[in-house]
Amino acid sequence: MSTRKKNPVATRATILRHAGEEFCRMGFQAARLNAIVENSGITKGALFHHFAGKDDLCLQWLQETLPALLESTWLAPLRAGEDNPLATIHSILREQVRVIEQTPRREFTGNPLATLTSSVPIEDCPLQKAMTELMQQWHQSISEALRKGQSRKTVHAAIQASDEAHLIIALMTGLELQARSRGSGIAAGFLRAAGAYLETLRPA
Secondary structure, eight states, X not given: OOOOOOOHHHHHHHHHHHHHHHHHHHHHHHOOHHHHHHHHTOOHHHHHHHOSSHHHHHHHHHHHHHHHHHIIIIIHHHHHTTTSHHHXXXXXXXXXXXXXXXXXXXXXXXXXXXXXXXXXXXXXXXXXXXXXXXXXXXXXXXXXXXXXXXXXXXXXXTSOHHHHHHHHHHHHHHHHHHHHHHOGGGHHHHHHHHHHHHHTTSOO
């Protein structure tokens, strides 16, 4: 008889880690519980002991993982670089391009926000609600940074910060999805075009 003690906390963490990899790689709809079970080295019964199903697993992974990711990749840099938000945004985009170019295509999963935004069904209320809250936080942080830039005269006074924030998020998520389907060859051109666009937001 085995004397190995079960560690439910470690098991749950392992499931969440492999679930995140599957959701990022495949999107919500195509993600397979069997793949998560196999990669986690557990039984399907163990998975259902911790999570009610795929929706619950994705929701809990999202709630426990994505806020910290959003904080580290966007919110914290924008707060630190509020004197020059356009340079900060360009720096964030440059870092993402670096990741895309240095990650082998077969290993690239992209930003979970981009992947899940395009794959979570609209009728899935709990997941959509959680995604909407994250997207609103992302949008608000960029909008506020641009408005502060306007007050400091580093951003053009005539722009609509909210509209530009929506466009910047669309650029970011679009890059992620295009890189997954077309490879990293598009990244350098994207960065040049994004830099040119951000220059149009500076005072004349």
